Amino acid sequence: MTNARKTNGQERAPIGRPGPGDGNNAHPRRRAVARALAVLALAVPVLAGPAALPVATGHATEQKPNVPRFASLRHAKANMRVGPGTKYPISWVYRRRGLPVEILRDYGIWRYLRDPWGTRGWMHVRNLTGKRTALITGRLHVLRAEPSDTAAPVVRVEPTVIGELERCQGAWCRLGVGGHTG
Numbered sequence: 001m002t003n004a005r006k007t008n009g010q011e012r013a014p015i016g017r018p019g020p021g022d023g024n025n026a027h028p029r030r031r032a033v034a035r036a037l038a039v040l041a042l043a044v045p046v047l048a049g050p051a052a053l054p055v056a057t058g059h060a061t062e063q064k065p066n067v068p069r070f071a072s073l074r075h076a077k078a079n080m081r082v083g084p085g086t087k088y089p090i091s092w093v094y095r096r097r098g099l100p101v102e103i104l105r106d107y108g109i110w111r112y113l114r115d116p117w118g119t120r121g122w123m124h125v126r127n128l129t130g131k132r133t134a135l136i137t138g139r140l141h142v143l144r145a146e147p148s149d150t151a152a153p154v155v156r157v158e159p160t161v162i163g164e165l166e167r168c169q170g171a172w173c174r175l176g177v178g179g180h181t182g
Contacts, residue, residue, distance in 0.1 A: 067106060071113070072133040073099045080121035084110035091121050098162045100133045132165040134175055143182025147172030154182035 073094055080092040084107045094115070101123075105112035109125045116135050136157050144151035147169055155177065157163070163177035174181060 067103055069103050070132055071101055071103055071111075071128045072131050073097055073101065074127055074129040078123060078127040080113075080115075080119070080123050082121060084108070084112070084122045088122065092119060096162065098131070098133045098164070100135055100162070101128070103128070134163050134165050134173070136161045136163070143175060143177065143180060145182060147174075155180040 073096060076095060076097045078094045079090045080094065081088040082091050092115075099115065101113045101115050103111045103113050104120070107122075110122050111125055111128060112120065112122055113128075114120045116137070136159050138159060140159070141157045143154045143157055145154055146152075157175075157177055161177060163175040166174040166176055166181065168174070
């Protein structure tokens with residue numbers, strides 16, 4: 001029993017070395033052909049164009065959306081990192097669910113994005129949602145019943161409030177904030 005480990009009464013081949021019947025004992029030419037076929041299978045969708053590439057979101061396979069695009073934070077706490085992976089250090093910790101962000105680039109399950117203040121970094125896709133939100137900035141704003149300066153006011157909204165965008169018509173957008181819509 002050389003170079004093998006015994007775990008729970010069973011022998012296992014050491015990690016990194018092929019064992020009997022694991023399929024890695026094939027002839028080198030067969031392995032090369034298998035690798036070439038795998039590369040070809042991955043290349044066919046790429047040659048068909050970016051719209052043909054599926055994106056796994058955890059729910060269903062969807063077509064890859066265009067970038068840049070807008071999204072918002074799914075959770076009350078989300079980490080922004082300096083690179084696309086958990087091995088990269090955290091640059092910011094966001095504590096605002098619904099905070100709008102702009103996705104600038106996709107890299108597997110990581111998104112390179114920009115927050116409302118211009119900070120850029122990487123975030124895991126599970127921290128984001130496609131829900132469109134808006135951050136009130138600058139001064140006190142009035143949400144109105146209709147898209148007109150003379151329409152009846154519905155509610156006054158202070159800076160830093162986040163609302164959900166429902167739809168936009170020209171320069172006017174319908175926003176939902178705390179049970180009020182205007």
